[in-house]
Amino acid sequence: MDWQGKKLAEQLMQIMLAAFAAIALVIGYGLGSFKMMLLVYAGGAVLTTLITVPNWPFFNRNPLKWLDPSEAEKHPKPQSASSTSKKKATKKRGWQKWLAATVISYVDDNGCMYVSVAKDGCRF
């Protein structure tokens, strides 16, 4: 299930349950039968479970498109050209070396930003 699918599943679950509750109340009150209300709502809850709980293919229509690491290396992040940063760059400590990894970011249609950090061929 991708991120759009999660959002869809959550919204579907809430909207369907609320709608079935409203329908069940109307039917129950209309027929004067409390049992009928419970049956309609139980049926709605089962249907909602079947639709929103399993990982159906339509929840995976917006998979994340990660850039290939080799593709990202062709477009390196611009380094600041000031002299102070050059001095610091000469005295890199261990964790700074670790940080000097390839950062790939990706912004999807909804403005969500996905960041992937890769170093020595490993992606974190």
Next chain:
Amino acid sequence: MHSFGYRANALLTFSVTILALMCAIASLSDNLNSPSPTAQLQVLNINWFQKKSDGDDEVSMSLNVSANLESLFTWNTKQVFVFVAAEYDTPKNSLNQVSLWDGIILSKEQAKFSIHTTNKYRFIDEGSNLRGKEFNLTMHWHVMPKTGKMSANKLVMTGYRLPVAYR
């Protein structure tokens, strides 16, 4: 964080929350019903009236209990408990209630009834105050809803007088 189990759990908790809300609405919908039950309670005959060996008065009587409690029933009513009590005052207690008959009404179809019965429970006064005593016959009912608060009410029929002498 959004696995099968988490989604199932979220659905379960949300559906139960909504179910509770539905029950609250069903309970509130009872306020739309304004019941107007009617009842007729009659003492047909005093079968016998005596002083027991321990000094308490006891009466046996024939009663006619007819009532129309259909308006108490809504879609949220499980059952109605109804009982008929004799109510009178004595010098010691300002209110004495003696249950003479009771019944459980399970459906609207059974809510209109007329029965001829002797007192189901013994009418005994703890003392010897019943000779010539005027008492009220009261029909009490307790409405038990499927969800929500129980409610109770009563209808009072006034003016029955027991005989002055034992018989």
